[in-house]
Amino acid sequence: MDDMPVVDWFETPLGARVLREEARLAMLALDDVFGFELLQVGAWGPSHHLLDGARTQHTTLLAPEIAPGVTLCAPLETLPFKSDSIDAILLPHTLELVEDPYAVLREAERVLTGEGCLMICGFNPFSGWGARRLFGRRFGRPAFPPGTQRMLSERRLRDWVALLGFD
Numbered sequence: 001m002d003d004m005p006v007v008d009w010f011e012t013p014l015g016a017r018v019l020r021e022e023a024r025l026a027m028l029a030l031d032d033v034f035g036f037e038l039l040q041v042g043a044w045g046p047s048h049h050l051l052d053g054a055r056t057q058h059t060t061l062l063a064p065e066i067a068p069g070v071t072l073c074a075p076l077e078t079l080p081f082k083s084d085s086i087d088a089i090l091l092p093h094t095l096e097l098v099e100d101p102y103a104v105l106r107e108a109e110r111v112l113t114g115e116g117c118l119m120i121c122g123f124n125p126f127s128g129w130g131a132r133r134l135f136g137r138r139f140g141r142p143a144f145p146p147g148t149q150r151m152l153s154e155r156r157l158r159d160w161v162a163l164l165g166f167d
Contacts, residue, residue, distance in 0.1 A: 009146045010045050018145075019045045022092065022121055027053030033117050035087025041076055041108065042094030043067050044121070050092055077103040081111045088117040095157075096122055096148045102160055109164040118166060125151035 009015040022044075030038070030053045038056040043063040051059045062079070063070045074080045076098055089108045095101035108118055123129040123145070130151055136144050143149070 015145070019049060023049050023052065026050040026090065026092075026119075026121070029119050030054050030088075030090075033088045033119075035113075035116075037086050038088045038090065039079075039081075039086050039111075040090045040092065041079070041104065042092060042097060043070055044092035044094070050090060056087060077107055079107050079111050083110050084113050086111045086116060087113055088119070090119045090121075092121045093123070093148070095120065095152055096150060099149065101150070101152065105160055105164060109166070118161070120157060122157070123148070123151050125153055 010019055030051075034055055036057045038051065038054045038059045040051055040059070040061045041063075043061060043065075044050065046068060051061065060071050061069055062072045062074055062076070064073065064075055066073055072080070076094065077100060089112060091104070091108065094104060098104055112118060123133075125133070129145075133144050133148070133151060136142070
């Protein structure tokens with residue numbers, strides 16, 4: 001199972017459960033998000049499943065590569081939107097899957113409106129997920145969940161978003 005590509009991992013019982021739980025949590029978080037444009041930066045799982053509960057008028061799934069459900073392809077560090085033009089951004093594990101997570105956050109800050117909403121999903125490195133990843137790395141196993149480059153602590157994320165001026 002450890003050599004499994006990310007797409008296949010979502011088809012395992014564990015991957016499917018993670019998708020279901022995150023879709024439920026995204027629906028709750030998106031219930032209070034209004035406006036014209038909601039942008040999901042980075043693909044996580046099949047198509048628009050995290051955007052299903054969006055109350056914005058328009059949703060876009062942007063990813064660096066063509067995949068099912070992706071509506072726009074572009075580098076995540078240089079979003080093809082004007083500054084202050086997006087009402088809400090969802091980063092579903094995106095920061096764990098890119099080489100420069102802070103660059104993605106800076107770009108999200110640039111395109112969000114002044115009252116915009118930033119939502120970040122990620123695995124806690126101080127949880128069972130982090131322990132599984134740590135032990136796997138220690139024994140030379142591939143990243144878990146597949147494709148992750150790093151796990152970011154809540155404290156580091158809070159520091160980064162505070163530096164960018166988020167509340």
